[in-house]
Structures are given as structure tokens and as C-alpha cells.
Amino acid sequence: MSTATAPRPTAAAPVKPPKPPRRPKKRRPVESGEGVYAPTVLTRLGLLAVAALSIFPLYWMIVIASTSTANAAGFPPALLPGPNLLEHLNQALTDPEANLLLGLRNSMIITGIVTFSVVLISTLGGFAFAKLKFRGSKVLMGTVLFSMMVPLQQLGIVPLYIVMVELQWLDTLQAVILPFLINGFGIFMMRQYVEQAVPDEIIEAARIDGASTIGIWWRIVLPALRPAMVVLALLTFMLNWNEFLWPFMVLSGENPTIQLAIRQLSTATWSADLSMIFTGTLISIIPIAILFVVFGRQIVSGIMEGSSK
Amino acid sequence: MTTETAARAPKWRLWASKADIKATPYALVSPYFILFAVFGVFPMGYTLYASLHAWKLGGADPEYIGLDNYKFLLFEYDRFNWSVFNTLGMFIMATVPQLVVALMVANALNKRLRRPMLWRMLILAPIVTSVVAVGVIFARIWGQEYGMVNGFLELIGIDRIDWQAERWSSWIAISSMVDWRWMGYNALIFLAAMQTIPRNLYEAATVDGASPRQQFWQITVPQLKPVLIFTVFVSSVGGMTMFVEPMMFDSGRLLGGTDGQYQTTAMVLVDILRTHGNYGVSAAAGWLLFLVIGVVAAVNFLIVNRIQGNK
Numbered sequence: 001m002s003t004a005t006a007p008r009p010t011a012a013a014p015v016k017p018p019k020p021p022r023r024p025k026k027r028r029p030v031e032s033g034e035g036v037y038a039p040t041v042l043t044r045l046g047l048l049a050v051a052a053l054s055i056f057p058l059y060w061m062i063v064i065a066s067t068s069t070a071n072a073a074g075f076p077p078a079l080l081p082g083p084n085l086l087e088h089l090n091q092a093l094t095d096p097e098a099n100l101l102l103g104l105r106n107s108m109i110i111t112g113i114v115t116f117s118v119v120l121i122s123t124l125g126g127f128a129f130a131k132l133k134f135r136g137s138k139v140l141m142g143t144v145l146f147s148m149m150v151p152l153q154q155l156g157i158v159p160l161y162i163v164m165v166e167l168q169w170l171d172t173l174q175a176v177i178l179p180f181l182i183n184g185f186g187i188f189m190m191r192q193y194v195e196q197a198v199p200d201e202i203i204e205a206a207r208i209d210g211a212s213t214i215g216i217w218w219r220i221v222l223p224a225l226r227p228a229m230v231v232l233a234l235l236t237f238m239l240n241w242n243e244f245l246w247p248f249m250v251l252s253g254e255n256p257t258i259q260l261a262i263r264q265l266s267t268a269t270w271s272a273d274l275s276m277i278f279t280g281t282l283i284s285i286i287p288i289a290i291l292f293v294v295f296g297r298q299i300v301s302g303i304m305e306g307s308s309k
Numbered sequence: 310m311t312t313e314t315a316a317r318a319p320k321w322r323l324w325a326s327k328a329d330i331k332a333t334p335y336a337l338v339s340p341y342f343i344l345f346a347v348f349g350v351f352p353m354g355y356t357l358y359a360s361l362h363a364w365k366l367g368g369a370d371p372e373y374i375g376l377d378n379y380k381f382l383l384f385e386y387d388r389f390n391w392s393v394f395n396t397l398g399m400f401i402m403a404t405v406p407q408l409v410v411a412l413m414v415a416n417a418l419n420k421r422l423r424r425p426m427l428w429r430m431l432i433l434a435p436i437v438t439s440v441v442a443v444g445v446i447f448a449r450i451w452g453q454e455y456g457m458v459n460g461f462l463e464l465i466g467i468d469r470i471d472w473q474a475e476r477w478s479s480w481i482a483i484s485s486m487v488d489w490r491w492m493g494y495n496a497l498i499f500l501a502a503m504q505t506i507p508r509n510l511y512e513a514a515t516v517d518g519a520s521p522r523q524q525f526w527q528i529t530v531p532q533l534k535p536v537l538i539f540t541v542f543v544s545s546v547g548g549m550t551m552f553v554e555p556m557m558f559d560s561g562r563l564l565g566g567t568d569g570q571y572q573t574t575a576m577v578l579v580d581i582l583r584t585h586g587n588y589g590v591s592a593a594a595g596w597l598l599f600l601v602i603g604v605v606a607a608v609n610f611l612i613v614n615r616i617q618g619n620k
Contacts, residue, residue, distance in 0.1 A: 037521060043417045046413070047414065047418070047422075050492075054489070054492075058435070058437075121340045121341050125341045140342065155595045157582070158359060158578070158588060179348040181344050181348075182340070187341060210326075214333065242438075244440060245579070249582075262441050266448075288439075292430075292437045300430060303498065304498070305501065
């Protein structure tokens with residue numbers, strides 16, 4: 001597929017293939033080092049191998065989930081999907097002990113609320129830090145940056161657990177949700193985007209017209225931030241859908257998130273069935289996989305742009 | 310024009326707009342800082358308090374015992390020191406190859422490829438899997454009886470290995486999970502940084518007769534130093550708090566194998582807290598882990614900071 005690249009003139013770097021992979025407001029459009037050299041055959045083969053290794057475990061999971069249990073174990077391993085996927089999906093979802101449906105529901109609720117909160121709080125804070133002058137803003141922003149660096153989760157897990165025990169909140173969803181409602185990275189990211197996307201003149205003009213600060217946020221900043229909000233929402237959703245440690249601390253097997261349900265499924269003595277375990281694992285991945293297929297472009301550019309700032 | 314409008318506006322409106330400009334910024338950032346105080350700052354202090362007390366779930370009121378919890382972990386509870394050793398070992402085995410491969414992959418992605426976005430998405434695909442799912446899949450790939458790795462080893466005439474049994478072998482298996490999940494993510498971060506390197510550096514080097522390989526080591530890597538520092542820092546924090554991969558490798562248990570050969574410090578902490586309900590000792594483990602992370606991050610910074618280009 002990619003072996004027949006006609007070497008394009010070096011100077012034509014900004015000319016991108018049909019769909020531009022990045023948003024138009026590129027930061028450094030001219031000096032981009034992208035595509036200086038054509039790849040050698042060895043480079044192509046290496047990339048192909050890495051891509052295959054990236055995909056293979058995911059593919060193999062589908063293979064095992066769709067093949068009969070007898071074929072799932074043994075060597076050489078099954079390498080082609082079998083006919084049993086729908087049957088296994090049905091079986092896994094309706095198994096009363098596996099709790100997969102409840103896990104999916106809980107994860108949806110938790111991740112949905114957390115994502116909404118992180119995006120909302122980050123746009124508010126990002127706007128304030130980017131465009132408003134107030135005493136102490138530098139110190140406060142420094143605190144945000146510091147909080148991004150420090151692994152508070154590991155340190156905070158003991159006291160937060162104690163608090164949840166005292167409040168008798170163990171096994172409740174609010175115990176899982178509350179500690180994750182904010183994210184320092186979100187504030188940081190939104191601050192960067194507001195600085196780029198909202199010119200000072202527009203804000204000043206709105207003030208002269210008598211707009212309040214909140215009104216400016218609602219009518220000017222939020223619309224301009226929409227693409228960035230999508231990216232932040234995607235990253236937050238993925239991160240929290242896959243979160244394990246804290247839910248594991250406070251939730252029991254009766255009221256699990258999907259990740260806890262998968263752990264139970266793969267460790268419980270009643271489910272030694274490999275294809276059933278892999279079916280459950282597949283189910284846990286499907287929501288994120290759909291997001292990745294639909295919004296992969298935004299996720300990739302979100303990761304790339306978030307990092308180089 | 311501003312003053313004109315202001316002069317004509319009624320007094321209360323002037324006052325309200327002043328208050329708006331002064332106070333609203335704090336209102337906008339307050340949700341973050343209130344939650345941060347409750348769930349970020351308070352726990353740090355409370356952990357320190359708990360670590361200095363004998364305090365158990367459902368036990369008597371906390372009793373001040375100084376540094377005894379720390380002494381217990383460092384000098385009596387062998388699993389703790391071993392867990393620091395295990396965590397460090399797995400962190401190095403998981404991070405060094407991962408970052409080297411990620412650099413090479415980023416360099417390849419930085420070439421003139423067709424469909425660059427498709428390649429990037431393929432490389433990033435593992436990130437969609439949760440760590441639990443990675444653990445489930447890889448535990449089977451490395452399984453003793455039916456595992457794929459052992460199957461291939463047998464094909465080429467090597468005896469099956471019980472990957473869980475030994476320290477080195479379990480570390481390899483667990484590192485592979487970390488590598489697989491995070492390599493693509495780091496490659497994209499490196500790629501983003503590579504794209505900001507000014508092209509004329511390469512053009513000048515080409516004129517001087519430097520080969521692409523020389524250019525990679527003499528230009529690309531030194532230019533990537535800030536992002537390397539960032540990545541190594543993030544990987545240090547992530548690696549030193551490793552928890553789910555080794556837990557899933559031991560079928561979801563917290564003890565890290567028969568002999569604790571792959572029990573990480575985070576697993577020890579959670580085991581003390583959840584299995585034994587000992588607030589004091591687990592809080593001390595939290596602070597010790599925090600200090601270890603600080604030391605590791607500092608050492609890594611010093612190492613990466615030595616990268617220099619001779620352009």
C-alpha cells in the first residue's frame with residue numbers, strides 16, 4: 001500500500017494528503033520537519049512490524065472470543081476468528097455472576113459525570129488563566145502545573161479510603177466519582193487553546209458592549225473552544241473508563257465498574273473458560289474502540305498537540 | 310469610548326461591572342481549587358498524620374507512635390524493600406526499551422509516508438485497551454501451558470518456561486505489557502516534538518555530508534531533550550506506581566507471585582490497606598513511595614540532562 005510513494009518535492013510539506021490530519025491552526029506551519037526524507041524499505045518493514053505487533057493482541061482477543069473453548073487453548077493457537085462471537089457475547093452479558101451489564105452501566109455513569117465535570121471546570125479555569133487579570137493568578141497556575149506532576153493518587157489513596165470508610169460511602173458511585181472531578185492537565189490544555197483561539201480584542205469589544213465575564217465565557221469562549229473540548233472529553237473519557245485502582249479500593253464485586261467486572265471474570269474459579277474471559281474483555285473495550293475509530297484523528301492530534309506545548 | 314459609556318451608565322452598573330472584573334476570575338477558578346484542596350492537598354497532610362500513628366480499621370483511636378510505621382516497613386517487613394527493588398527493576402525493564410523503540414518509531418513516522426494518520430492510529434491502538442484487559446490478554450500470551458510464547462519456544466527447541474516463577478522472567482512478561490500499551494503514545498509525543506525541529510538544521514547537515522543516521526543522533530535526539538525529560542518523568546511516575554499489570558499477571562492477587570517476586574510497592578500499599586486494614590502502615594508506605602518516586606525522577610533528570618549535541 002505505502003510502497004509506491006512517489007517522492008514529493010521537499011518544499012511541499014504543508015500540502016497534506018486529502019484530509020488534513022491536523023486542525024488548520026497549526027502553530028509552526030513553515031518550519032515543520034515532517035517528511036524530510038523518504039522512508040527506506042527497511043523503515044517501512046520495521047513500521048509494518050511494529051504496527052502488526054500493536055494490533056495483534058487486540059486481534060487475538062477477538063479470535064479467542066469468537067472461537068469455541070476447545071480451540072481457544074492449545075498450540076498452535078487459533079489465529080482465525082471462529083463462528084461463536086454472538087453466542088459468547090450473549091452468554092457473557094447475561095451471566096448473572098459476571099455482572100458485566102452492571103459494570104458497563106456504572107462505568108458509563110462514572111465516566112460520563114467525570115468527563116462533563118473535567119471539561120466544564122477546565123474551560124472555566126482555562127479561560128480565567130488565559131485572559132483575565134487577577135491577583136495571584138501566576139501562583140495559582142503554578143499550583144495547577146505542580147498538581148499535574150505529583151502522583152497524588154498514590155499518596156491520597158490511604159486518607160481518601162479512610163474518609164470513604166468513615167462516611168460509609170464504600171460501594172457507592174459518588175466515592176469513585178468525587179476525587180476525579182478535576183484534572184490539572186485539562187486546565188493547562190484549555191488555557192493554551194483560549195490563548196490561541198480567542199483574540200483579546202474580541203473580549204474587550206464584548207466588555208464595551210456590556211457583557212459580563214460569564215457572558216463572555218458562554219458566548220465567545222465556549223464556541224471557540226469546541227474542538228478542544230472534544231479532544232479533552234475524549235482523553236478524559238478514555239482515562240477514566242480504564243481507571244482501576246481507586247474503584248478497586250472502594251467498590252465491591254457486587255457493584256463493580258466494567259474493569260472490576262473483568263478482573264472478577266478472569267480470576268473467579270467459576271469461569272475457567274478462556275473464550276468467555278476474552279469475550280468479557282472485548283466487551284469492556286468496545287466503547288473506547290468505537291470512540292477511537294470515530295475520533296482517532298482528534299485523539300492523535302490531541303496527544304501530539306498537548307505534549308509539545 | 311470606554312470612559313464615555315461608563316460615565317453615562319448608572320452607578321450600580323459601574324459598581325457591578327467592577328465587581329465582575331475583580332471577583333469573577335476567582336469564581337471561575339474556584340471549582341478546581343476547592344476540589345483540589347479537598348482531594349489533593351488534604352490527603353497529603355492527612356497521610357502524614359496517619360503515618361505517624363498506630364491506627365487500624367475498626368481499631369482504637371489513633372495513637373501517636375512517631376516513626377515506628379516507617380521503621381516497620383524499612384527494617385521488619387521484608388516485602389516492602391523487595392517491592393521497591395521489584396518496582397525499580399520492572400520500571401527500568403519497561404521504560405528503557407520502550408523509549409528507545411518509541412524514538413525509532415517516531416523517526417520512521419517522521420519520514421514522508423503516505424497516509425500518516427493511519428500509521429499513527431495503528432501505532433496508538435493499544436491505548437484503547439484498559440490495563441486490566443492488557444493484563445488478561447498478556448497473562449495468557451505468557452502462560453506456561455498454553456501460552457503462545459512458550460509454544461513458539463518449544464517449536465524452536467527450547468523448554469517451556471514458567472514465566473511467573475522467577476523474578477527475571479516475570480519481570481519480562483510484565484514489562485511487555487507496559488511496553489505494548491505505552492510505546493505508541495510516547496512515539497506520538499516524540500513525533501510531535503520532531504516536527505517542530507527546524508528543517509534547515511537537517512538541510513545544513515546534509516550539505517555538510519552527514520548521513521541520516523548521524524543526523525538522527527546529532528540533531529534529532531539533542532533537539533528532543535526537553536520532551537525526553539518530560540517523557541522520562543511521566544514514565545518514572547507511571548512506572549514506580551505500577552499496580553495493575555503485576556496484579557493481573559498473578560490472576561488478580563496482590564502478593565506478586567508465590568514469593569512476592571513481582572510484587573510492587575503500590576501492591577504492598579494496597580494489600581496493607583485493604584487486606585489488613587492498617588491505615589498507619591499503609592500511609593507510611595505511601596510517603597516512602599512518594600520519596601522513592603522523587604529520587605527516581607531526579608536521577609532520571611540528571612541522566613537525560615546529560616544528552617548533548619555536537620552540532
